[in-house]
Amino acid sequence: NAGVTQTPKFQVLKTGQSMTLQCAQDMNHNSMYWYRQDPGMGLRLIYYSASEGTTDKGEVPNGYNVSRLNKREFSLRLESAAPSQTSVYFCASSEQDYLQYFGPGTRLLVL
Amino acid sequence: KNEVEQSPQNLTAQEGEFITINCSYSVGISALHWLQQHPGGGIVSLFMLSSGKKKHGRLIATINIQEKHSSLHITASHPRDSAVYICAVKGGGSNYKLTFGKGTLLTVNP
Numbered sequence: 001n002a003g004v005t006q007t008p009k010f011q012v013l014k015t016g017q018s019m020t021l022q023c024a025q026d027m028n029h030n031s032m033y034w035y036r037q038d039p040g041m042g043l044r045l046i047y048y049s050a051s052e053g054t055t056d057k058g059e060v061p062n063g064y065n066v067s068r069l070n071k072r073e074f075s076l077r078l079e080s081a082a083p084s085q086t087s088v089y090f091c092a093s094s095e096q097d098y099l100q101y102f103g104p105g106t107r108l109l110v111l
Numbered sequence: 112k113n114e115v116e117q118s119p120q121n122l123t124a125q126e127g128e129f130i131t132i133n134c135s136y137s138v139g140i141s142a143l144h145w146l147q148q149h150p151g152g153g154i155v156s157l158f159m160l161s162s163g164k165k166k167h168g169r170l171i172a173t174i175n176i177q178e179k180h181s182s183l184h185i186t187a188s189h190p191r192d193s194a195v196y197i198c199a200v201k202g203g204g205s206n207y208k209l210t211f212g213k214g215t216l217l218t219v220n221p
Contacts, residue, residue, distance in 0.1 A: 031207055042115070042197070042211035050207055058208060090154060099144070100209075102154040 001026050004103035006091050012109045013081045021076040021106050023091030029101070031094045032074035034058075034066060036087040037105075043090065049074055081110045114138075115212040117198050123218045130185040132215045134198030141201050143181050144209060145172050148195040157183075157196075188219045 004025045013019055025032065034046040035058075045058030047066040055066050063085060065077045074093075078085055088107050092100040114137040124130055134143070145157040158165050158172040160181075165172050169188075174181040185192055195216050199209040 033207075040213065042213045043199070043209075044211070045208055048207055088152065092154075094207075096207075099156040099159050101156065102146075105152050105154075 003027065004091055004093055004101050006089075006103035006106050008106060009104065010107045012111065013078075014111050015082060017081050018077070018079050019081065019108075020078075021089055021091075021108075022073070023075065023103055024073045025091075025093040025101070026072065027093060027095075027101065028071070029093035029095050030071070031096060032068065033092045033094075033100065034064075034074070034076045035090045035092065036060065037090060038087050046076065046089075081108075083110045086110045115198055115200055115210050117196075117212040117215050119215060120213070121216045121218075123220065124188050126189055126219055126221050128188050128219075130188050130192070130217065130219075132183045132196050132198075132217070134181045134183070134212055136179050136200045136210075138202065139176075139179075143174055144199040144201070145181075145183050146197040146199065148197060148214065150194065154197075185217075190219045190221050193217055193219050 007022045030051045033048040035043045037043050044060050046064050049055045049068040052071045067075045086109050088105050090105050091103040094100040116135045118133045142161045144159050148154045160174050169186045171184040195214040197214045198212040
């Protein structure tokens with residue numbers, strides 16, 4: 001099993017460009033999450049999906065949209081990237097609210 | 112919003128030492144998580160606990176709900192334990208949101 005996979009691993013964008021971060025899990029988990037991690041700050045929840053067909057805002061949702069495409073896949077979209085969105089993005093999944101399994105992360109630089 | 116404080120922020124130990132990392136939170140919770148972030152950036156969940164104590168190999172996690180405090184202990188530390196250890200708490204109800212501490216950077220020297 002691959003666990004949680006994320007693409008891409010690295011990305012450089014110019015301000016105003018758009019992009020979608022992809023996440024997939026093969027553990028048949030109902031819940032999926034998107035976090036960002038910035039230096040000196042803890043992980044912060046952007047959006048989460050408690051189950052297929054539902055999504056909810058987390059702590060820092062502004063500037064992002066999400067899609068729970070099916071039970072396996074949960075994508076994060078930046079419609080118009082800003083330098084403040086430079087960060088490392090982690091996707092995670094869990095069965096209900098038990099242990100979360102994290103993807104390897106995507107490093108995003110917005111110039 | 113729950114505030115999660117970890118101490119110490121940085122910890123350097125010699126191989127073989129007993130390590131303790133602390134986590135305190137401000138509001139009642141339903142569960143507390145401990146995670147490990149490797150130097151390469153990958154994050155691994157170690158424990159989820161809501162009471163008492165859990166053990167996995169050389170790692171032991173304890174929680175005192177009344178005192179709003181948890182500890183992560185590492186026995187017989189090894190350089191491969193060098194990582195950032197992160198505490199996260201979940202409030203009550205069906206809300207799946209976790210609030211994370213900023214982490215404790217542990218360096219174990221040979």
